[in-house]
Amino acid sequence: MIKTYEPLHHKYRPSSFDELVGQGPITSTLKQALISNRIAPAYIFTGPRGTGKTSSARIFAKSLNCLKSEKATTVPCGECELCKGINSGNALDVIEIDAASNTGVENIRELIERSRFAPAKARWKVYVIDECHMLSTAAFNALLKTLEEPPRQVVFILATTDPQRVLPTILSRCMRFDFRRIALNDLENHLMSIAKKEEISINKEALSLIAKHSQGGLRDAESLLDQVSLLPPPITQLNIINLIGAVPEEELITLAKSLINKDPNSILKICNRLINEGKEPIAILQGIASILRDLVITTVTNKQTNLCNISQENSESLIDLATSINLSQILKLQAKLKGSENNIRNSNQPKLWLEIHLLGMLADEDSKDNNRIKQSFPRTRISDDSEPKDSDHKPEKIEPTTSKELKKTNYKDDFKHNEDLNLADIWKKVIAMLELPSTKMLLSQQAKLINLNSDSAEIVISEKWINMIQSRKNLIEDAFYKARGSSTKVLLIQQKDNLSKLQKENKKSQLIEQTNELKVNKELNKNNCEKKEKKIEPKINLETNSIDQKAKQFADFFNGEIVDLE
Ligand SMILES: [Zn+2]
Numbered sequence: 167m168i169k170t171y172e173p174l175h176h177k178y179r180p181s182s183f184d185e186l187v188g189q190g191p192i193t194s195t196l197k198q199a200l201i202s203n204r205i206a207p208a209y210i211f212t213g214p215r216g217t218g219k220t221s222s223a224r225i226f227a228k229s230l231n232c233l234k235s236e237k238a239t240t241v242p243c244g245e246c247e248l249c250k251g252i253n254s255g256n257a258l259d260v261i262e263i264d265a266a267s268n269t270g271v272e273n274i275r276e277l278i279e280r281s282r283f284a285p286a287k288a289r290w291k292v293y294v295i296d297e298c299h300m301l302s303t304a305a306f307n308a309l310l311k312t313l314e315e316p317p318r319q320v321v322f323i324l325a326t327t328d329p330q331r332v333l334p335t336i337l338s339r340c341m342r343f344d345f346r347r348i349a350l351n352d353l354e355n356h357l358m359s360i361a362k363k364e365e366i367s368i369n370k371e372a373l374s375l376i377a378k379h380s381q382g383g384l385r386d387a388e389s390l391l392d393q394v395s396l397l398p399p400p401i402t403q404l405n406i407i408n409l410i411g412a413v414p415e416e417e418l419i420t421l422a423k424s425l426i427n428k429d430p431n432s433i434l435k436i437c438n439r440l441i442n443e444g445k446e447p448i449a450i451l452q453g454i455a456s457i458l459r460d461l462v463i464t465t466v467t468n469k470q471t472n473l474c475n476i477s478q479e480n481s482e483s484l485i486d487l488a489t490s491i492n493l494s495q496i497l498k499l500q501a502k503l504k505g506s507e508n509n510i511r512n513s514n515q516p517k518l519w520l521e522i523h524l525l526g527m528l529a530d531e532d533s534k535d536n537n538r539i540k541q542s543f544p545r546t547r548i549s550d551d552s553e554p555k556d557s558d559h560k561p562e563k564i565e566p567t568t569s570k571e572l573k574k575t576n577y578k579d580d581f582k583h584n585e586d587l588n589l590a591d592i593w594k595k596v597i598a599m600l601e602l603p604s605t606k607m608l609l610s611q612q613a614k615l616i617n618l619n620s621d622s623a624e625i626v627i628s629e630k631w632i633n634m635i636q637s638r639k640n641l642i643e644d645a646f647y648k649a650r651g652s653s654t655k656v657l658l659i660q661q662k663d664n665l666s667k668l669q670k671e672n673k674k675s676q677l678i679e680q681t682n683e684l685k686v687n688k689e690l691n692k693n694n695c696e697k698k699e700k701k702i703e704p705k706i707n708l709e710t711n712s713i714d715q716k717a718k719q720f721a722d723f724f725n726g727e728i729v730d731l732e
Pocket residue numbers: 231232233234242243244245246247248249250
């Protein structure tokens with residue numbers, strides 16, 4: 167007889183609480199309820215998919231009803247008629263319904279009607295309602311009445327991945343258990359034991375990669391192991407990386423290195439290569455986020471990599487990288503990643519956005535440095551109500567400063583006693599506190615701070631952009647908070663007259679700044695290159711070309727134009 171194939175997640179479905187992986191507190195509470203015979207009329211099991219909710223509901227139903235025991239037990243036999251019936255879904259008294267396909271009130275009414283009859287064979291009737299958040303409001307209300315006056319010897323077990331969508335009145339009548347994502351260690355050990363039993367030839371690093379990829383979902387991990395077991399042995403990490411489209415760690419480390427060394431050319435090259443190999447931009451971004459997280463851990467734990475996501479084989483390169491950067495630099499890079507995932511996910515040009523964000527991580531750093539340069543120079547004070555004068559903050563005043571000197575200036579402290587600087591400068595500082603490059607650009611081009619007192623700020627905006635800026639008002643208020651250390655209510659004022667004068671002024675100073683940024687950048691790069699190699703010319707050309715392109719794309723995005731770019 168040909169043995170039918172059984173997927174691993176079926177075959178290794180837990181049959182008792184002791185076999186349930188990684189939900190210790192939940193299993194011990196449920197076991198205690200069974201031992202002390204304190205059975206609630208309704209339970210709700212919440213948590214991410216594949217963490218053991220439905221399995222627990224079945225084990226609980228078997229524990230209540232196993233025929234091998236006179237009363238509820240914590241170790242159902244798995245062999246009696248009822249245990250077998252529950253396992254195969256044929257038991258008369260244990261009814262599982264999927265709310266996703268039975269959303270209507272009719273289904274629930276019928277179910278409630280039947281719950282009034284005594285169990286046929288079992289001690290308890292158990293109703294398991296999976297994905298219960300899908301029930302209609304009418305169905306919920308019908309269920310609510312039954313939960314208010316539950317029939318005897320009936321237990322309802324609701325399971326959901328989305329408890330927010332369950333009526334609060336239902337939630338408050340259920341005993342709630344929150345299933346957690348399963349810890350990496352538990353997942354790894356579980357996969358290891360399955361691989362041994364199934365004689366799958368797979369190494370430890372590869373199993374660990376499967377565990378990481380499934381993000382705490384046991385069923386996902388088992389399914390992936392199932393799929394991977396079809397690969398020709400021996401199964402290695404690389405096979406799995408190719409199968410799931412993950413980005414190899416070596417590539418991510420090189421990319422992170424380029425970010426730290428501020429090498430736009432290399433960033434673009436790596437992105438191009440990875441995307442040509444079929445890697446998703448979002449996977450590259452997530453990979454970089456993970457490397458930055460690991461760098462933080464390596465730095466704060468003094469080079470202990472056991473908490474890192476990175477595999478053992480690449481931990482040396484990670485430690486090397488960590489020695490070339492300090493904690494505050496890593497945190498700054500990390501902060502700039504915020505919001506990038508959404509941009510990339512929601513764009514139909516994810517590659518472009520990936521590049522913009524990664525390059526933005528370089529440019530931002532520089533513009534802050536520019537701010538610091540400005541702050542380190544003495545300036546004339548002017549009163550709050552006077553018109554901001556351009557001459558006061560002209561970037562031309564900036565003289566080249568080495569990056570070491572820049573680090574010594576404390577940007578935030580400087581801000582406090584400079585609060586009485588002119589409004590244009592304050593506005594720039596607020597903009598610098600924003601995280602999204604697009605919002606920064608938008609505000610610096612299309613908005614102007616015209617009034618500021620201790621708790622409110624008035625910002626004038628050109629008519630065309632008022633809606634877009636309105637939607638980012640809370641981000642602006644956050645930025646004010648970061649810049650001033652106190653909350654500031656933002657008032658947006660629409661300006662109907664054309665803002666062309668303002669725009670021109672802004673654009674002019676911005677472009678001068680950008681050009682300056684590029685100058686500084688090139689200067690730095692030149693120094694770097696001279697140390698390393700002599701092929702300076704082509705590299706710099708490529709670099710400026712790509713920055714030219716990015717700058718143009720940015721300008722196009724905001725209906726702007728590039729007047730001059732060195
Ligand atoms: Zn049994």
